[in-house]
Amino acid sequence: MDYNEILAAARECIGPYCKACPVCNGRACGNAMPGPGSKVPGNVAARNYDKWQEVFVNMDTLCPNVDPDISFEMFGHSFSAPIFAAPLGALPMHYGNKYNDQQYNAILIKAAAEYGVMALTGDGVDPEIMKASVVDMGKAGGMGCPTIKPWNKEFVFEKLDVVNASKTFAVAMDVDGAGLPFLKAMNPNAGSKSVDEMREIIDHADMPFIIKGIMTPAGALKAVEAGASAIVVSNHGGRVQGGVPSTAEVLPAIAxxxxxxxxxxxxxxxxxxxxxxxAIALGADAVLIGRPILTAIYGGGAEGFKIYMDKIVGELKSTMTMCGAATLKDITRDKVWTEK
Ligand SMILES: Cc1cc2nc3c(=O)[nH]c(=O)nc-3n(C[C@H](O)[C@H](O)[C@H](O)COP(=O)(O)O)c2cc1C
Structure with missing residues (x-):
C-alpha cells in the first residue's frame, strides 16, 4: 500500500465530512463540525497549515555527509522520532462508524509504540474511553499518554487514580477544553484551572504531566509554575475558539x-x-500530528500509520540533510528564513 492508496481507501469509510484530501489543510472541511473542521468562521485549521508554509528552510550542504539522527529524548526515554499522535475523540460523530474511540485508540497506541513513538488519546463524556486507552497502553508496556479533560477536581482525581494505577508513560490535560458545554454543566462546575489548582492536579499524578492548549508566553510560564513537564502549544485545531492565531505564529515567543x-x-x-x-527551528522540541494520522489509520489500519510515519520521517531526514543538520539539536533558528 502507498500513501495515495491509503487516502483512497479512507475516502470509502471516513464518513460524510472528511474528504481525506491529498494535503489535510483545513480547506475542504472549513467549519464542518460535526466533522474535522474548525469552529466558525472555520479558518483556524487552514491558518495553522498556511503559516508553516511561510517558514522557509535554509539549504546548506557544505557539511559532513551523515545519516541524520532524529532520535528524541523525553523524560528519560528515547523515542525514534520527535513526532507523536495527537489525541482525537468523539470519532463516530466526526468520522462515521468505522471505528469507535476505543477501537481507534487500540490500533493507534499499539502502532505508535511499535514505531518507537507515543500516542496521546482523547477523553470523553463516557469514562470507559479513557479507561480502555489506559488498558491498551498497559499492553504496550505503558507507552502512551491519556489526555484528561479539565473536569472538576474530584473527577480529575478519579481519572488520575486510574492512570496512576497502570503507570502510563505520561498524562496530559487539554486545558483549552475549558469552555466545552458538558464541562460547564457539571456539578461542581468544571473548566479553567488556576495555577494552584493545576499544581494540585499535577502533584496527584505519578508520571510526567503535559499541559495541552498553551497559546501565550504568559500561559506557558503559568504551566511551568504549576509544575508541568511539557506543554503542547496548540489551538485545538480551531475547535474550541475561533479568531485565534496559528501555532506557528505564537511558538517563537513561547519558546x-x-x-x-x-x-x-x-x-x-x-x-x-x-x-x-x-517547528523545531522555531523552538519546538517535538510535534503532534492529529487528523492525517487518523486518515492513515482509517485507510490502512496499523500499516497505514507506519506508511504515514515513514513518509514524514523520510521528509524530515532529507530536509536535515539538505540543511546541514545532523541531529535535532542542530535544527536551530538560523536554519529557517521568515519574512518578519
Ligand atoms: C475530531 C477531532 C477530535 C479531537 N479531540 C480532541 C480531544 O479529545 N482532546 C484533545 O486534547 N484534542 C482533541 N483534538 C485536537 C487535536 O488533538 C489537535 O490539537 C488538533 O487536531 C490539531 O492538530 P492537527 O491539525 O494535526 O489535526 C481533536 C481534533 C479533532 C479534529
Missing part, C-alpha cells in the same frame, strides 16, 4: 519564554517532515 525549562511540543497543521523541521 523564548520557557525553552529549556519545559519540553515544548506543538501541533496544528503539521503535515510533512519539512513542517516538523520548521
Amino acid at each position: 523564548a519564554a520557557v525553552k529549556g525549562r519545559v519540553t515544548i511540543i506543538v501541533d496544528g497543521g503539521i503535515r510533512s517532515g519539512v513542517d516538523v523541521f520548521r
